[in-house]
Amino acid sequence: MSEATNNTQAIPAATSRLLLRAIDLSKRFPLSSGWWDRNPSFVHAVDGVSFDLMAGETLGIVGESGCGKTTTGRMLVRLAEPTEGQVLFENESGDLEDIAHLKGQPLKDFRRRAQMVFQDPYESMNPRRTIFDTVAEPLQVQKIGDHAERLERVSETLGLVGLTPPSSFLFRFPHELSGGQRQRVAIARALVMNPSFVVADEPTSMLDISIRTGIMQLMGELADRLGISYLYITHDLAVARYMCSRIAVMYLGKIVEMGETEEVLQNPVHPYTKALLSAVPVPDPEATRDPIDIKGSVSVPVDPLPRCRFYDRCPIADNFCRDNDHPPLQDKGSGRLAACYKA
Amino acid sequence: MTTDPVLAVDDLKMHYVTQAGVVRAVDGVSFSVERGQSLGLVGESGCGKSSIAMTLLKLLPDNARLVAGSIALNGIDLVPLSEDEMRPHRWDRISMVFQAAMNSLDPVYRVGDQIVEALEAHSSSAGRDAMERVRELFDLVSLDPSYILRYPHEYSGGMRQRAIIAMALACEPDIIIADEPTTALDVIVQDHILREMQTIQHSLEMSMIYISHDMAVIAEVCDVVGVMYAGKLVEFGPTADVYARPIHPYTRALMSAFPSVRGEKHELVTLPGEPPNLLDPPGGCAFNPRCAYATDECRTTAPPIVKRGDQWAACWNPSDE
Numbered sequence: 118m119s120e121a122t123n124n125t126q127a128i129p130a131a132t133s134r135l136l137l138r139a140i141d142l143s144k145r146f147p148l149s150s151g152w153w154d155r156n157p158s159f160v161h162a163v164d165g166v167s168f169d170l171m172a173g174e175t176l177g178i179v180g181e182s183g184c185g186k187t188t189t190g191r192m193l194v195r196l197a198e199p200t201e202g203q204v205l206f207e208n209e210s211g212d213l214e215d216i217a218h219l220k221g222q223p224l225k226d227f228r229r230r231a232q233m234v235f236q237d238p239y240e241s242m243n244p245r246r247t248i249f250d251t252v253a254e255p256l257q258v259q260k261i262g263d264h265a266e267r268l269e270r271v272s273e274t275l276g277l278v279g280l281t282p283p284s285s286f287l288f289r290f291p292h293e294l295s296g297g298q299r300q301r302v303a304i305a306r307a308l309v310m311n312p313s314f315v316v317a318d319e320p321t322s323m324l325d326i327s328i329r330t331g332i333m334q335l336m337g338e339l340a341d342r343l344g345i346s347y348l349y350i351t352h353d354l355a356v357a358r359y360m361c362s363r364i365a366v367m368y369l370g371k372i373v374e375m376g377e378t379e380e381v382l383q384n385p386v387h388p389y390t391k392a393l394l395s396a397v398p399v400p401d402p403e404a405t406r407d408p409i410d411i412k413g414s415v416s417v418p419v420d421p422l423p424r425c426r427f428y429d430r431c432p433i434a435d436n437f438c439r440d441n442d443h444p445p446l447q448d449k450g451s452g453r454l455a456a457c458y459k460a
Numbered sequence: 461m462t463t464d465p466v467l468a469v470d471d472l473k474m475h476y477v478t479q480a481g482v483v484r485a486v487d488g489v490s491f492s493v494e495r496g497q498s499l500g501l502v503g504e505s506g507c508g509k510s511s512i513a514m515t516l517l518k519l520l521p522d523n524a525r526l527v528a529g530s531i532a533l534n535g536i537d538l539v540p541l542s543e544d545e546m547r548p549h550r551w552d553r554i555s556m557v558f559q560a561a562m563n564s565l566d567p568v569y570r571v572g573d574q575i576v577e578a579l580e581a582h583s584s585s586a587g588r589d590a591m592e593r594v595r596e597l598f599d600l601v602s603l604d605p606s607y608i609l610r611y612p613h614e615y616s617g618g619m620r621q622r623a624i625i626a627m628a629l630a631c632e633p634d635i636i637i638a639d640e641p642t643t644a645l646d647v648i649v650q651d652h653i654l655r656e657m658q659t660i661q662h663s664l665e666m667s668m669i670y671i672s673h674d675m676a677v678i679a680e681v682c683d684v685v686g687v688m689y690a691g692k693l694v695e696f697g698p699t700a701d702v703y704a705r706p707i708h709p710y711t712r713a714l715m716s717a718f719p720s721v722r723g724e725k726h727e728l729v730t731l732p733g734e735p736p737n738l739l740d741p742p743g744g745c746a747f748n749p750r751c752a753y754a755t756d757e758c759r760t761t762a763p764p765i766v767k768r769g770d771q772w773a774a775c776w777n778p779s780d781e
């Protein structure tokens with residue numbers, strides 16, 4: 118598809134090493150009302166998404182709730198199978214390999230090197246396992262270290278994410294922690310493996326500014342020092358501003374804008390990105406904001422019509438946008454990609 | 461009509477008993493919420509915000525001990541009530557959006573049916589078509605009506621969060637406690653839902669306690685704000701006053717470090733030192749090990765209450781601007 122080739126032009130510095138390439142990824146969920154339903158509808162959760170991720174790079178994904186961010190992340194770490202498309206990931210010998218074909222030892226290596234921090238820290242933890250067991254589990258599975266070494270490594274990692282003193286958390290159960298404390302356990306579990314790639318799905322949404330900043334600094338430092346790459350999914354555009362070198366903005370399963378973070382935030386091209394930025398609340402009780410320039414209400418991508426996905430809500434759409442297929446992601450100057458006929 | 465508060469909390473103490481000792485999660489907290497008012501609760505992760513919320517609803521785990529204090533809801537103290545006596549108040553009069561969005565939906569039932577069930581169990585809306593009401597609620601929280609018939613696992617994280625907001629609003633309670641209700645929502649959907657909630661608040665004179673780490677959302681939504689540190693309220697007052705002239709050094713730290721999307725990209729700062737260990741909180745003022753203004757008094761003796769208009773803080777060395 119043309120979108121895929123367009124996308125790959127956004128590769129930043131030529132010196133960096135490609136770690137992951139998503140090629141035209143799609144995920145559709147059937148919505149069957151029962152066994153008698155011969156023509157089920159489909160939710161087009163992710164629809165033709167392509168991008169490259171360099172070693173040590175943090176790519177932010179922002180977008181409407183339900184637009185396919187989590188589903189995209191899950192496909193990248195092989196927790197969900199794409200309906201179409203491929204994920205290429207650099208293997209231990211430095212070659213790009215389709216992760217769908219991995220099995221045996223190479224799959225095990227991939228499972229160690231690609232981690233996910235789940236969006237909901239309440240859902241993703243076994244309530245009967247202590248924090249130590251939870252964080253040590255991947256080490257156990259991969260047979261890394263003996264008990265004493267694991268204890269030390271887990272304690273150290275808990276300390277890094279601000280769960281101090283670690284000894285007071287090690288043998289508690291998840292329900293004995295606050296929301297933000299669980300969220301940090303989830304981060305610790307992903308980082309304890311020294312991964313090369315982490316899908317971080319809203320990893321700091323329940324943390325106060327100070328602890329959040331600490332975690333962001335930690336993740337940034339690991340990216341610089343060990344070359345870890347992140348796909349950083351967030352609703353907090355200020356967090357994206359500090360964490361990500363590039364941002365992709367998604368709307369109903371599609372990337373609608375992508376580019377250097379500061380460029381996208383200060384100079385948005387796509388009408389959805391503009392609306393999103395104008396909706397960011399300001400920390401001043403006396404301030405007032407302009408109304409958000411978007412029409413209608415949230416829709417779902419069930420059997421979408423062949424037109425721009427944003428058509429129904431777009432303040433600048435015309436008949437051309439209605440009568441033509443969803444616009445391709447195109448370079449709108451200085452490496453910025455946007456999918457809009459009017460921008 | 462009197463101006464009695466909807467909710468008056470006095471010297472509330474709730475501790476967790478663990479193998480390692482007693483966690484003082486709520487350690488002598490007093491505040492009240494007027495009819496139609498929104499109170500914001502902010503504070504470091506783990507300082508006891510959700511614990512206050514769960515105590516107000518008396519939904520506590522086995523290892524929790526409600527040690528002291530009273531919770532007057534419309535003048536009735538909830539603390540001595542048995543579980544049976546508590547039931548008519550919960551959801552009908554005081555409801556909650558849990559921080560654990562997934563845990564509050566049953567995975568084996570369709571979401572719409574769960575809300576219908578909640579409506580029927582608490583029949584304040586009796587006589588109305590329950591399904592019609594569910595439609596209204598879905599519209600209110602920007603959920604597509606086709607999702608009424610879907611199961612929780614078919615929802616995205618933010619869709620679940622919206623479903624439990626709908627559920628908490630279903631019975632039109634006198635007061636709603638929203639614990640980080642929009643962490644999984646984009647700012648456009650968040651803006652829509654917060655506006656809808658404010659409309660409901662005004663038309664029904666519903667009160668709200670809004671727990672969040674997002675100081676900007678608190679600024680937009682809340683009339684008054686309470687700042688917590690280590691199980692205690694350390695500052696309280698009208699939002700505009702607290703934001704413009706914070707008294708407590710901890711509040712000032714919270715205000716200064718706010719990252720912005722616009723304008724210059726300033727360096728982010730963290731509070732020095734470590735979060736307090738609630739098994740063994742520091743003596744005197746619990747913030748003293750991290751406070752730039754700490755003196756000997758702060759290390760030994762609980763701080764006095766300093767008042768400035770409707771605003772107060774617990775501090776030995778308050779800011780005097």
Ligand SMILES: Nc1ncnc2c1ncn2[C@@H]1O[C@H](COP(=O)(O)OP(=O)(O)OP(=O)(O)O)[C@@H](O)[C@H]1O
Nearest residue numbers: 146162182183184185186187188614616617618619
């Ligand atoms: N297992 C599933 N079965 C059916 N539909 C699903 C399933 N998982 C996700 N979906 C649908 O796919 C779409 C994308 O969901 P996804 O969880 O990827 O969104 P998201 O961008 O992460 O949203 P949020 O910000 O709210 O977490 C949604 O419409 C959702 O309802």
Ligand SMILES: Nc1ncnc2c1ncn2[C@@H]1O[C@H](COP(=O)(O)OP(=O)(O)OP(=O)(O)O)[C@@H](O)[C@H]1O
Nearest residue numbers: 293294295296297476485505506507508509510511
């Ligand atoms: N069941 C429990 N047993 C023991 N300790 C607990 C239990 N539940 C919570 N805690 C502890 O009590 C303290 C307060 O937790 P609470 O959930 O109220 O924090 P919070 O302010 O809501 O934090 P967050 O912003 O991270 O959600 C935390 O230090 C937590 O570890």
Ligand SMILES: [Mg+2]
Nearest residue numbers: 187236616617
């Ligand atoms: Mg998600």
Ligand SMILES: [Mg+2]
Nearest residue numbers: 295296510559
């Ligand atoms: Mg909490």
